[in-house]
Amino acid sequence: MEKGGGEAGRETVGSVTQDQVREIAKNDNMVAINSAVSVDFAGQIAAESIGPRVISGAGGQTSFAIGSFLSNGGRSVTVMTSTAGSGDRRVSRITPMLAEGSIVTVPRTISDYFIVFFKPIITLKIYPIRRVCQN
Numbered sequence: 001m002e003k004g005g006g007e008a009g010r011e012t013v014g015s016v017t018q019d020q021v022r023e024i025a026k027n028d029n030m031v032a033i034n035s036a037v038s039v040d041f042a043g044q045i046a047a048e049s050i051g052p053r054v055i056s057g058a059g060g061q062t063s064f065a066i067g068s069f070l071s072n073g074g075r076s077v078t079v080m081t082s083t084a085g086s087g088d089r090r091v092s093r094i095t096p097m098l099a100e101g102s103i104v105t106v107p108r109t110i111s112d113y114f115i116v117f118f119k120p121i122i123t124l125k126i127y128p129i130r131r132v133c134q135n
Contacts, residue, residue, distance in 0.1 A: 034047065069112065080115075
């Protein structure tokens with residue numbers, strides 16, 4: 001069976017094979033640490049694009065986020081700075097909604113923890129998704 005590309009006989013969802021996710025999930029207390037371009041208040045993580053402008057590929061981020069979510073005691077951590085740009089062009093990377101056309105790399109249903117660096121860069125905050133939405 002083949003879905004979304006991949007080897008014959010192996011089912012894939014986009015570029016994420018079920019075998020990859022299963023292998024990752026076998027590791028108890030698996031922690032996946034990835035970066036993001038932006039995140040919205042619902043917890044959707046965009047790591048590939050800003051709106052329709054593609055800046056990166058997903059790599060293994062989706063596989064590792066799902067695998068660590070399914071791991072016994074596992075968790076997925078997203079690391080990012082709170083803003084992008086400088087001066088009058090500074091914008092928040094944590095927004096009510098992702099920019100129109102953004103690719104959702106990790107859906108809100110499996111996003112777990114965010115480590116957000118605020119300026120100055122030495123200030124560090126670690127928040128579960130519920131707290132990010134409340135603040």
